[in-house]
Amino acid sequence: MRIEETAMKKALIAMSGGVDSSVAAYLTQEAGYACIGCTMKLYDNEDAGIAREKTCCSLDDIEDARAVANRLGMPYYVFNFTEEFREQIIGKFARSYLCGMTPNPCIDCNRCMKFEKLLDRAAVLGCDKIVTGHYAQVVETAQGYQLRKGADAGKDQSYVLYMLTQQQLAHILFPLGGMPKAEVRKIAEEHGFVNAHKRDSQDICFVPDGDYARVIEAQTGITPPEGDFVDTKGNVIGRHAGIIHYTVGQRRGLGLELGHAAYVCGIDAGQNRVVIGDSKDLFSDTVHVQDVNWIAGTPPQEALRCAAKIRYRHPEQPAELTFIGEREAVLHFDVPQRAVTAGQAAVFYDGDIVLGGGTIVTK
Amino acid sequence: MIYADHAATTAVSPAAIAAMIPYLDTVYGNPSSPHLFGQRAKAALDDARSRIAHCLHADAKEIYFTSGGSEADNQALRTAAMIGAANGKRHIVSAAFEHHAVLHTLDALAREGFTVTLLPVPEDGILPAADVAAALREDTALVSVMYANNEIGTVQPAAEIGAVCRKRGVLFHTDAVQAAGHLPLDVQADCIDLLAISAHKFHGPKGIGVLYARRGITPKPLIFGGGQERGRRAGTENVPAIMGMAAALEEATAHLPENTVRLTALRDRIIAGLRAIPQSCLNGDAVRRLPANIHFSFAGIEGESLLMLLDSRGICASAGSACASGSTEPSHVLTAIGRSRALANGSLRLSIGEECTEADADCIVQNVQEIVSYLREAAHWNEN
Numbered sequence: 001m002r003i004e005e006t007a008m009k010k011a012l013i014a015m016s017g018g019v020d021s022s023v024a025a026y027l028t029q030e031a032g033y034a035c036i037g038c039t040m041k042l043y044d045n046e047d048a049g050i051a052r053e054k055t056c057c058s059l060d061d062i063e064d065a066r067a068v069a070n071r072l073g074m075p076y077y078v079f080n081f082t083e084e085f086r087e088q089i090i091g092k093f094a095r096s097y098l099c100g101m102t103p104n105p106c107i108d109c110n111r112c113m114k115f116e117k118l119l120d121r122a123a124v125l126g127c128d129k130i131v132t133g134h135y136a137q138v139v140e141t142a143q144g145y146q147l148r149k150g151a152d153a154g155k156d157q158s159y160v161l162y163m164l165t166q167q168q169l170a171h172i173l174f175p176l177g178g179m180p181k182a183e184v185r186k187i188a189e190e191h192g193f194v195n196a197h198k199r200d201s202q203d204i205c206f207v208p209d210g211d212y213a214r215v216i217e218a219q220t221g222i223t224p225p226e227g228d229f230v231d232t233k234g235n236v237i238g239r240h241a242g243i244i245h246y247t248v249g250q251r252r253g254l255g256l257e258l259g260h261a262a263y264v265c266g267i268d269a270g271q272n273r274v275v276i277g278d279s280k281d282l283f284s285d286t287v288h289v290q291d292v293n294w295i296a297g298t299p300p301q302e303a304l305r306c307a308a309k310i311r312y313r314h315p316e317q318p319a320e321l322t323f324i325g326e327r328e329a330v331l332h333f334d335v336p337q338r339a340v341t342a343g344q345a346a347v348f349y350d351g352d353i354v355l356g357g358g359t360i361v362t363k
Numbered sequence: 364m365i366y367a368d369h370a371a372t373t374a375v376s377p378a379a380i381a382a383m384i385p386y387l388d389t390v391y392g393n394p395s396s397p398h399l400f401g402q403r404a405k406a407a408l409d410d411a412r413s414r415i416a417h418c419l420h421a422d423a424k425e426i427y428f429t430s431g432g433s434e435a436d437n438q439a440l441r442t443a444a445m446i447g448a449a450n451g452k453r454h455i456v457s458a459a460f461e462h463h464a465v466l467h468t469l470d471a472l473a474r475e476g477f478t479v480t481l482l483p484v485p486e487d488g489i490l491p492a493a494d495v496a497a498a499l500r501e502d503t504a505l506v507s508v509m510y511a512n513n514e515i516g517t518v519q520p521a522a523e524i525g526a527v528c529r530k531r532g533v534l535f536h537t538d539a540v541q542a543a544g545h546l547p548l549d550v551q552a553d554c555i556d557l558l559a560i561s562a563h564k565f566h567g568p569k570g571i572g573v574l575y576a577r578r579g580i581t582p583k584p585l586i587f588g589g590g591q592e593r594g595r596r597a598g599t600e601n602v603p604a605i606m607g608m609a610a611a612l613e614e615a616t617a618h619l620p621e622n623t624v625r626l627t628a629l630r631d632r633i634i635a636g637l638r639a640i641p642q643s644c645l646n647g648d649a650v651r652r653l654p655a656n657i658h659f660s661f662a663g664i665e666g667e668s669l670l671m672l673l674d675s676r677g678i679c680a681s682a683g684s685a686c687a688s689g690s691t692e693p694s695h696v697l698t699a700i701g702r703s704r705a706l707a708n709g710s711l712r713l714s715i716g717e718e719c720t721e722a723d724a725d726c727i728v729q730n731v732q733e734i735v736s737y738l739r740e741a742a743h744w745n746e747n
Contacts, residue, residue: 041690062689075674078690079667083704124668124741125675 008034011129011173012122014114015039015069015076017061019195020133020176022068023184026191027175028131029072036125037069037076040113042085043206047219064195071193079121081113086219088112090206094216098224100269101343102247104160104312105204111163119171129173136161136354137177138169145169147295147354152180159312162347162357163293213244227272229256232265232281240274243267249282249339266362267342283336287319289346292327292358299323299356306348306355308333310340316349329358364677365723369564369655370513370541370714371681375607376566382610383568386603394600395591404602411609418616419558419575420549427574427582427592428605432540432561433464434585435574438596439557440468440507442576442583443534444477447504456498457507458482458490459699460514462538464559465507466695477504484699488517488647496527505534510542510558514683514696514712515647516656518546525554534580540564540572544615545623545653550575560612562604567611571604622717626654629715629724633657636728640735646697646710657713658683659731660697660706664738667691669711672734678727681712 011033013025029035039062062078069076089108096103114132122130135150136158144166150156164172176184188196207215217223224242231237238256240246245253250264256276265282266275287310292299300323307316308331319333331346340360347357366374375383392401394408413423429435440455447453457469459481469479480498484490495506506528511518521537528535536557539548544565550558558575562568574596576582581595588597615622634657637643642662661669666682670691673680683694697707713727 066689077667077671080690080692083693121668124738125671 008032009129010034010036010125010127011131012118012125012127013037013069013074013131014118014133015065016133016201017064017068017195017198018133018201019188019193019198020135020184021131022065022133022193022195023187024131024133024173024175025068025072025074026187026193028129028173029074031173031175033129035072035074035131036127037065037072037074038079038118038121039065039076040079040081040085040118042109042113043082043090047082047086047090047206047215064198067194071191079118081117084117085109085113085206090215090219093204094219096343097212097216097244098220098222098269100243100267102341103343104345105206107160107163107345110160115164115168115172119168122171129171131173131175133176134161134174135176135179135181136174138172138174144296148177149349149352149354150174150176151178155181158349158354159309159345159347159357162295162345162354164295165293166295166297169295213242216244225272227274229254229276230273232275232277237276243269243272243274246274248341263339265339282338284340285333285336287331287333287337287340287346288361288363289329289331289358290327290361292323292329292356294356295354296356299326299329306350308349309347310337310360311344316347319348321348321355327358364679365719365727366679367713367715367719367727368679368681369716370516370653370712372563372569373566373716375563375568376611376614378614379567379607379611383603383607386606390602394602395589407606408600408602411605414609415573415612418548418612419543419560419573420551421575422578424593425550425575425578427576427595428600429559429572429574429596430570430601431563431572432462432538432559433572435559435561435572436462436464436536436538436540437468438574438582438585439536439559439576440465440472440505441585442580443505443507443536443557444472445583446534446580447502448477450504452502452504454478454480454500454503455505455507456480456482456495456503456533458484458509460484460488460490460512460696461507461509462513462540465509465538469507486700487651488512488515488696488700489651490519490524492520492523492527495524496531499527499531499533503531503533505536507536507538510537510539510548511546511653511656512647512696513541514694515658515700516541516653516714517647518542518651518653521555522553528556529554541653544612544619545655547616547619550577556580562608562611565611565615567608568604571601571608573608618717623654626715626717626719629719629721630654630657632721632724633713633715633728636725637731640732643735644706646700646702653714655715657715659711660702661709661711661735662706664709664735666708666710668738669709669731669734672737673730676730676734678730681714682710683712 011028015021015037093103093105119130134157135155137148139146149158224244228236229238229240246264256262262276265277303322306321308319309316319331323329342362344360345357346360348355390403392404394405412426416423416426473479510521525535534556539558540561543560556577561572586597637659646658682691
């Protein structure tokens with residue numbers, strides 16, 4: 001049975017209340033789709049351990065999204081995904097930190113919420129496409145769908161989309177992929193969108209004040225114990241405040257006076273130790289990656305040259321990629337890279353094409 | 364469009380609109396003004412107060428106008444708590460399935476040092492008066508139990524609970540927001556000390572409600588300012604809305620017997636139709652429920668999807684209570700009556716109105732049947 005037979009193709013627009021997804025909604029409508037706007041309510045303020053409004057799921061943002069949907073004359077719904085988000089995203093975020101990793105919850109949210117749960121909703125509603133305001137491009141080729149970088153190099157968000165599958169890509173539209181941000185704001189202004197001048201979101205939405213540790217403690221009820229700072233040889237050189245307060249590459253807030261610049265260069269959750277080194281200890285050329293998604297489908301048998309990013313703002317660097325299992329690979333960078341961090345994503349590129357990516361692990 | 368969300372709000376009736384209009388553009392004086400023009404508004408206000416009191420079997424002096432049900436509930440609970448505290452009683456008995464206007468006020472009172480016992484509710488959604496009696500202590504100041512539940516529509520034994528409270532010298536408050544205009548209300552027969560109603564649930568306008576406080580109970584003001592409502596609720600009276608509310612309540616009260624018969628038959632017709640859906644369950648007692656309330660859970664579906672698809676077919680329904688964002692919140696009522704999370708997530712509240720026909724009822728049933736089976740079979744792109 002098809003629900004609501006209509007001659008027009010239908011699209012479900014994921015609207016955050018920000019300018020990007022609002023313009024994406026407008027462009028999708030212009031492209032001839034019958035559009036339904038929606039916002040995922042992902043957490044309550046209690047989940048973020050804070051009463052603050054300037055976050056992507058707050059009531060203000062929902063009202064902005066609704067205002068734009070009304071202006072465009074499209075039906076609009078709010079989906080309550082707080083339960084799934086708490087378990088799958090905030091919970092995983094907290095568990096990763098407790099294991100000494102530095103996770104990227106936005107990637108997990110794309111994987112589990114936007115392009116899984118919301119995509120299912122789209123299917124149920126008879127929508128052929130799901131639309132987001134990401135700066136990335138989907139290109140259909142004879143060999144299948146490709147994910148490519150957004151045309152605006154400064155805004156490219158393909159890094160957080162490496163997990164997309166062929167099946168998902170077939171049902172995704174990124175209307176902003178070929179557009180510079182300036183043009184997006186211009187379109188928003190021209191159409192009088194309430195959020196035309198709204199600032200871009202920067203933080204992790206459920207940690208609006210940047211205090212990860214408090215959110216982790218509130219979610220898990222665990223306050224990780226203090227422990228030892230050790231140098232790269234294992235000598236104890238001080239006390240740390242609990243491993244969740246640290247990330248690899250961190251320099252500030254260590255409270256160590258060693259007479260030289262000191263950096264976190266490793267977190268050993270098992271022994272509750274934080275390893276401190278100097279700048280050169282942060283560099284390594286080998287990166288182990290798990291849970292790899294290879295967008296084209298079957299991963300290559302042979303080692304292959306690519307460019308890889310090991311965090312969102314990392315300019316991609318030449319490397320050799322070798323699969324050592326179906327979903328496990330090793331990257332060998334031509335030049336050692338600074339602060340390879342477990343829990344972050346490594347994403348592989350061939351020019352503008354995203355080949356795939358996975359989660360960095362310590363070996 | 365079939366509107367089946369009357370528990371959320373109703374259309375203002377033509378009689379209520381007609382009653383309001385003169386007080387918007389003709390007799391628009393301020394009831395507190397000393398001039399005769401203002402006094403005409405004051406006379407209308409007094410008349411409305413008497414007529415509303417009559418519908419509730421109360422005295423006009425026991426009627427206080429508020430901005431709606433939530434304010435009336437807040438004021439009732441705070442009033443009773445203050446009276447209790449003055450007598451050294453700081454214990455309150457209520458139930459887990461109350462409206463948030465009650466639950467969140469009780470949370471606030473608990474933070475202010477009151478002890479709150481929230482009674483569990485049996486699966487049939489009806490709180491036995493004996494459970495209330497058993498929860499009373501020497502220091503119990505107040506019992507607050509709703510007249511009828513806003514989600515699952517179950518009607519509570521208010522008269523029995525009222526009798527228990529009166530006998531034990533405990534104040535009894537009831538949130539009658541869902542009951543007013545839908546069930547006969549008699550504050551004397553039911554031994555009710557404090558009661559809250561809201562006009563827009565019975566074809567009156569939004570933003571107006573009533574706090575009934577039995578003679579001898581002086582409401583504690585929540586809003587300070589002028590001396591309106593005998594000094595218990597400051598702010599210029601919303602005369603047009605009050606006139607509309609009085610007309611709507613009188614109209615609903617006058618037609619209550621025949622509406623009840625007609626709506627109950629339609630309700631039971633829909634319930635029978637939805638019961639035919641496999642793995643469905645009616646929430647709340649089948650008989651002791653509001654004449655217009657139908658509340659079901661369907662295993663294996665998401666309520667949000669069901670609501671949207673009904674909406675796309677022109678049927679307005681609800682899953683229970685909605686938050687300010689318009690998203691569906693997990694229902695504390697269904698949790699209270701012991702429904703599993705999965706069943707609670709797949710729930711649907713239909714609240715029909717007087718305009719509902721048998722054809723509408725059948726149309727609702729057919730669409731729910733179709734959509735539930737579609738949602739259970741729907742292939743998802745993410746599943747390989």
